[in-house]
Amino acid sequence: MAQGFFQLAIALAILLVVAPFLGKYMARVFMGQRTVLDPVASPLERLLFSTGGFSNQPSMTGGQYIRAILVSNLVMGILVFLIFMLQGVLPLNPTGLDAPNWDLALHTAISFVTNTNQQHYSGETTYTYFSQAGALGFLMFTSAATGIAVAIAFIRGLTGNALGNFYVDLTLSITRILLPISIVGAIALVIAGVPETFAGPAVAQTLEGATQYIARGPVAHFEIIKELGENGGGFFGINSAHPYENPNNFTNLLTNIIMLVIPAGLILTYGIMAGKPRQGWFIFGMVFVFYAALIAIAAVGEFQGNPLVNGILGEQAPNLEGKEVRFGWALTALWAVSTTGTMCGAVNGMHDSLMPPGGFATLSDMFLQIVWGGQGTGTAYLFVFLILTVFLTGLMVGRTPEFLSRKIEKREIVLASIILLAHPIAILIPGAITLAFPETLAGISNPGFHGISQVIYEYASAAANNGSGFEGLGDDTLWWNLSASFSLLVGRYIPIVALIYLADSMAQKQPVPETAGTLYTDSVLFTGVTAGTILILGALTFLPVLALGPIAEGFAIAKAAAGG
């Protein structure tokens, strides 16, 4: 037990050291200050900008920024969809795979373009090396970069600056942040034993003399951007539980930290760019407390194990079902909370096999969307919650609520409300429809309360652009592919459009000077109030399904164990 909690403490400590560095670095990148990468990156960027025809592009208006995001994402989505449909005739197809069903290809394309990487397939048997490395690997960079660009534009707008140019921000995100870290990280992974090859499956003779085909491929570079970009789509079906994706404790720790650093660092980037580093640290602290609490809930649940199993064993044993023994209960719980919190979605164990507290923690992560949150978008959602908190409680100090010296008025509330609304719409409505036809639509493997968790998890994962699966669902069906695509799109683009308009509208406001009558948002009190608002607005919306899913399941297991 002590070992497990020690492992958790180490991981959190490393995060606390690394995030501020990256936060500061990202702030320098987007404020156009000198960084160590200038000698390498600047010529590359100049080349890209001039060939792309957008050197010296001026800052975009809100509408232009949104159009740029939507158009570029649409083009990339269509391109990738076509690659999937034509993969049978495209190169790098050593296993001779055909095109997948159109609905699966559509779902996969949308899922990767939205930075979700929800997978209704097993990579090694569905997509060719070309599709994986060329199409999916490409989207893993661009979708992550899109998220970062949105966050940066949002921060700029909030602080009264021009939003910037989407294409420039997208490029900088890749050349300055995603690519350099990926290159270093991929080399580290290769050294640690992750394969990187275009050769076909390895062929092995087993001791019994049977021939075994062991899938492999260009895994290492795929793996690092999968975590760094909060993508989460594994090269192999079982993702980071696969020994070729995540062979040992070193790679596990590295990839776990890597998936946290950008969203955690971006909070501090905000503080620096807004000239309010204190505020950045307060928000960081709040999220850290949420994060630690959810890890504790999940870890304690796994450590205590299943009371029914414990009853048979006659002693308390951690729940190791669906886990890689090399990671154990603690690191699987840490990973589960990290991957659902950051919207990475990679898994190093079966979430379906988590105890109800783990199911509760992972679902809560995706309902709240701010426990570090998705690449860029998570940081932006945090500020939407801050804005809503300022509005709800700010009136109580007797002034029109203001955030960062800008008044929160009807337009901002409408836009924040749209973001607030999109999430329950994208999760609860398709979830309710699916559960209305459990036989024909749901494909639930484990009926009862757990079945509700499975279905809700799938849509929450899609809507939050997380991508992890509770699994246990037969989800490669027309219904699941299309309904999840709906949640993916609603969960991604409606908030992004609203965020950019919100930033634009804040940017155009006349700032109000600070006085003693100004409510300071960088205080313990206000941060506590914000945490309360997040819990009330976020959790109350989903409390009924949580009650019917993991909470009811937890009580049912406890009752059965007590009765038996």
Added chain:
Amino acid sequence: MTSSTQHHHQPGGPREGRRHTPKVDMSGLYQRAFKEAFFKLDPRVMVKNPVMFVVWVGTIITVLLTFNPGLFGPVPDNPVLFNGLIAIILFLTIVFANFAEAVAEGRGKAQADALRSTKSETTARKILADGSTEEVYSTSLSRGDRIKVIAGDVIPADGEVLDGVASVDESAITGESAPVLKEAGSDVASSVTGGTKIISDELTLQVTADPGKGFIDRMIALVEGAERSKTPNEIALTVLLAVLTLVFLIVIATLPTPAAYIDSPVSVAILIALLVALIPTTIGGLLSAIGIAGMDRVAQFNVVATSGRAVEACGDINTLVLDKTGTITLGNRLAEEFIPLNGHSPDKVASVALAASIFDTTPEGKSIVRLAQQQGASLAFDQRTAEAVDFSARTRMSGTNLPDGGEIRKGAVDAIRGFVRSRGGHVPEGLDHAFEKVSRLGGTPLALCQNDDIYGVIYLKDIIKPGIHERFDQLRRMGVRTVMLTGDNRITAEVIAREAGVDDFVAEATPEDKIQVIQAEQAEGKLVAMTGDGTNDAPALAQANVGVAMNSGTQAAKEAANMVDLDSDPTKLIDLVTIGKQLLITRGALTTFSIANDIAKYFAIIPAMFAAAGIGALNIMGLNSPQSAVLSALIYNALIIPALIPLALKGVKFRPLTANQLLQRNMLIFGLGGVIAPFIAIKLIDLIVGSVGLA
């Protein structure tokens, strides 16, 4: 503390005890409001409030479910009584909310009725083109008409005095019984208000308002809430409340299928109960009452606001631009002392001062005459043969031209110095010393000369209003900056500014400076409030975010302002700031309370709703039965509305604290209180519901 001192000064909140409005008849208010609450059940009215409209629809459905429980499919047991109880409680929830609004409106209407009584149909003497007069009904008067009013008349419309001097009893609108002098061409006394009464002499007026657009009409419309449009914050809050309602609507609408999937079906009545419990009915039901009551409070302070927006803006004010005279110091400066210079005797100085002021009708001038006469001075010439030299902003002096050609002047020290030099005289050494001495006392020094000879300095004493320093301290704590404008010299202004505790001052200010100060503050993003009365204040009043004109001021000033103070008391601006803040605080506090309540309601209803799912352990309140839990939560939800009506109408008590202290305090009361209170209340209601055997 005696009751009178309690009444006298109340630090922090708007001062009480200035409510002069005509006696308002509040009898029968609640009966009428109760009746009105039922009229407001009209769906066309209800739909304007999205939160309560959802409750309204829920009520209709539960009524149907009472008569036909199987409306949406077969249900176990026989829930007629239960559904009926839910329907009744929901109905009461709406009635309570409507009642809150009706009470607020009723109070406004009662006030409007009192005002309207002053506005009975009267006749007017309209002056025709040929100069003759004609009796017409006052309602037929329109802007630009000229009328004649004589002693005993009720003035039929708002107007500007063209000719004549008369005393007017304005007690109908100000409550002040002392009559006011009205005359043409004066900044402070040339406009009259319809409904007031002329008690001596006669006046010729030009009507300045069309029928129904006059002052009292505007005030009536305001307090009745007839023309109440929602303020910006209220609109934003309404949007948020509507969205929260929509979120919970989605949450509830998507519950039946998961519930059915685990064989724990939920009845529609209970779903509606949960929905109503979760949506912010408390603030939704009280929101408009809060707004109306805020306007009412302004009206009780004898201030006419042209819009709710202006009242709300008062809470956001960053800077108050205040005239020194009348606001910071008591209205008039009085001559205190003559300081002789150039070796002149005190008696001689007094007699020159008398001669200089004999035509000066300002209070200052009169006080100089009085002081000189007290010192035994008398005029050495026939007043009728002398010529008055009026004060002008350009020359900054006034005086008298004697029959023998002598020129006597008094005025700003600089101006007199220039005058004497231009006449070839020299400036005595003692002048600067006297100037400084008076200035350091916070007084105004006026130099006095005859031709090229400076006789002395008149010390005009300024008296800072008692208690003003504390009020400025409060404003500072609330983050409101005060800027004092004065025509005084720098030293005097500095002394007074320091003694009064204002943050900044502009000395030797001209009326044009006012608008410059406002624009400079606004350029920094600040909201500025100011008071004014003269015609040359009109541009500044229009430029300010909140401009409060004095009722005694000119028509131009009143039209440029967005509020008019009927008592003509410039300090009231400070009260308006607190009223504006109180309005916002009350809204925020009840919103926070309403949302915080949801936690307890969830813990009451969710375990009851999914009793079959085995989550009884969530019933941490230990409520009696599922039915009792649902009913108790709903009863709490309904009763909290009337329980909070007094708070909504009175407003949350305002304290002059910094924003962070206020948040801490109000969060503790309304946030934490909002979480805890319903747990206790629902448990108590459950005990009662259980003991009477309702469920």
